[in-house]
Amino acid sequence: MGPALAWAAVCCHRLYLVGPNADPEADRRKATEFARRALEVARDDPGILANAAFALGFFGEDIGAMTALVDRALALNPSYARAWHLSGNLRVYAGQTEIAIEHLETALRLSPRARVGSSLGLIGRAHFFSRRFDEAVPKLLAIQEDPSHPSAYRDLAACYAHMGRLDDAREIVERLRAITPVVIPDASFLRNAEQRELYLSGLRLAAGEAG
Numbered sequence: 001m002g003p004a005l006a007w008a009a010v011c012c013h014r015l016y017l018v019g020p021n022a023d024p025e026a027d028r029r030k031a032t033e034f035a036r037r038a039l040e041v042a043r044d045d046p047g048i049l050a051n052a053a054f055a056l057g058f059f060g061e062d063i064g065a066m067t068a069l070v071d072r073a074l075a076l077n078p079s080y081a082r083a084w085h086l087s088g089n090l091r092v093y094a095g096q097t098e099i100a101i102e103h104l105e106t107a108l109r110l111s112p113r114a115r116v117g118s119s120l121g122l123i124g125r126a127h128f129f130s131r132r133f134d135e136a137v138p139k140l141l142a143i144q145e146d147p148s149h150p151s152a153y154r155d156l157a158a159c160y161a162h163m164g165r166l167d168d169a170r171e172i173v174e175r176l177r178a179i180t181p182v183v184i185p186d187a188s189f190l191r192n193a194e195q196r197e198l199y200l201s202g203l204r205l206a207a208g209e210a211g
């Protein structure tokens with residue numbers, strides 16, 4: 001039951017980001033409920049710990065506590081590539097970009113045949129938040145591996161905007177609008193205020209709003 005609940009939380013997170021968003025708050029509530037219930041039966045299951053921590057971390061639970069949970073998952077199974085990937089996610093949310101890159105690269109080394117676009121995109125996001133825009137772009141261009149996911153388009157558009165490549169940024173925004181009408185999302189999952197503003201200001205520029 002625990003693994004199913006944890007994966008249900010991850011699925012609700014995906015619906016929140018990618019789904020039709022008829023009721024995103026319902027997706028949020030379901031994700032957090034499933035994740036908390038999963039943790040009640042987690043015991044020492046690294047898959048449950050990592051998936052539940054990821055969902056709860058995105059939806060506003062204490063980020064330090066969630067990184068501690070995923071660290072516990074990695075202590076239980078240091079070769080668990082998905083836990084390294086999710087740890088990288090959580091470190092991006094926490095603003096710990098260098099640790100995020102290290103953990104995401106570890107995930108790629110442990111699972112080199114896995115679908116790598118998501119990890120590459122997150123590495124790009126970490127470079128973006130560190131203002132290494134030229135390093136970010138090649139990684140962010142991995143959007144083609146998951147072309148229905150809006151987050152990757154937002155990251156790339158914001159990066160292009162801060163590079164002064166406004167035509168490229170606006171082209172990416174048009175592609176984003178074919179997926180979702182929401183160009184500038186709730187960015188509260190980003191705990192570092194300076195990084196959050198970098199992201200939102202880039203999206204505002206890309207969308208043609210006031211900088």
